[in-house]
Amino acid sequence: MLADRTAPAGAAARAAPAGLHAGSMVFDRVVSGYHGNMIVRGVSFEVPACGIIAIVGPNGSGKSTLIKTAFGLVRVASGQIRFGNQNLAGMSPAQRLACGIGYVPQLPSVFPSMSVQENLEMGLYCDRGSAEAAHPLEYAYELFPQLAERRSAAARTLSGGERRMLEISRSMLLRPSLLLLDEPSVGLSPALTKHMFEILVRLRETAGVALLVIEQNAKTALQICDEGIVLVGGKIAYHGKGKELLADDEVRRTFLGGGR
Numbered sequence: 199m200l201a202d203r204t205a206p207a208g209a210a211a212r213a214a215p216a217g218l219h220a221g222s223m224v225f226d227r228v229v230s231g232y233h234g235n236m237i238v239r240g241v242s243f244e245v246p247a248c249g250i251i252a253i254v255g256p257n258g259s260g261k262s263t264l265i266k267t268a269f270g271l272v273r274v275a276s277g278q279i280r281f282g283n284q285n286l287a288g289m290s291p292a293q294r295l296a297c298g299i300g301y302v303p304q305l306p307s308v309f310p311s312m313s314v315q316e317n318l319e320m321g322l323y324c325d326r327g328s329a330e331a332a333h334p335l336e337y338a339y340e341l342f343p344q345l346a347e348r349r350s351a352a353a354r355t356l357s358g359g360e361r362r363m364l365e366i367s368r369s370m371l372l373r374p375s376l377l378l379l380d381e382p383s384v385g386l387s388p389a390l391t392k393h394m395f396e397i398l399v400r401l402r403e404t405a406g407v408a409l410l411v412i413e414q415n416a417k418t419a420l421q422i423c424d425e426g427i428v429l430v431g432g433k434i435a436y437h438g439k440g441k442e443l444l445a446d447d448e449v450r451r452t453f454l455g456g457g458r
């Protein structure tokens with residue numbers, strides 16, 4: 199049972215010292231981009247421990263760049279990103295994983311010819327603690343029982359929704375305290391998108407993980423998040439409680455396709 203899960207040795211080693219909020223990430227005037235072309239232009243907000251923050255906004259507004267910066271795939275040009283009380287500057291993605299930060303990229307990241315089980319094993323690649331646990335993959339199957347039924351199937355035979363579940367459960371194997379999700383519903387039907395968000399809310403409740411989630415489907419994302427951020431041109435245009443943003447005339451007209 200999820201509620202009874204015991205933390206693997208690796209998680210204990212990663213646990214933040216007492217008094218720190220391991221899942222809390224602070225963006226402080228973050229500027230980042232590519233080859234001197236700054237895309238994220240001075241962004242400040244916090245993802246509290248166990249919080250769900252949604253980032254929405256038009257294509258090309260820098261959402262993926264922001265989340266890649268949080269995972270160390272794009273360098274911070276100025277400003278700071280802190281996790282707990284640790285400045286993440288100079289830390290590689292692998293080091294961030296070890297700190298308890300997970301990342302599910304926008305583009306598909308399953309290995310199609312590998313089985314579900316083998317794909318999950320890849321998620322333990324850089325963690326000795328979990329790999330030494332008796333059945334490290336069982337946690338993924340607890341989160342998504344329907345993957346357990348398909349454990350021997352090649353990943354390419356999974357539906358789009360099942361592949362996304364595989365990616366999310368793989369990123370959960372290292373027991374992150376913060377999960378960065380770049381468009382988890384991309385390619386999914388409206389019904390599956392709704393299901394995906396129910397899963398994410400449940401993950402927060404059962405695994406105590408904070409979520410920073412980028413979403414094209416702004417209405418759905420703003421309904422389930424604690425706070426929403428509208429990113430436009432690499433800057434925060436609106437930041438507020440998800441439901442307040444949904445009710446805001448200007449946000450609705452400009453970003454959510456008009457009427458109620």
Ligand SMILES: Nc1ncnc2c1ncn2[C@@H]1O[C@H](COP(=O)(O)OP(=O)(O)O)[C@@H](O)[C@H]1O
Binds near residue numbers: 232258259261
């Ligand atoms: N690897 C890259 N190299 C150079 N420019 C990039 C790269 N990735 C994204 N960009 C540019 O950064 C801008 C923002 O892209 P992105 O962060 O992917 O936006 P979003 O996720 O909001 O659609 C776009 O103009 C895009 O062309």
Ligand SMILES: [Mg+2]
Binds near residue numbers: 263
């Ligand atoms: Mg993107």
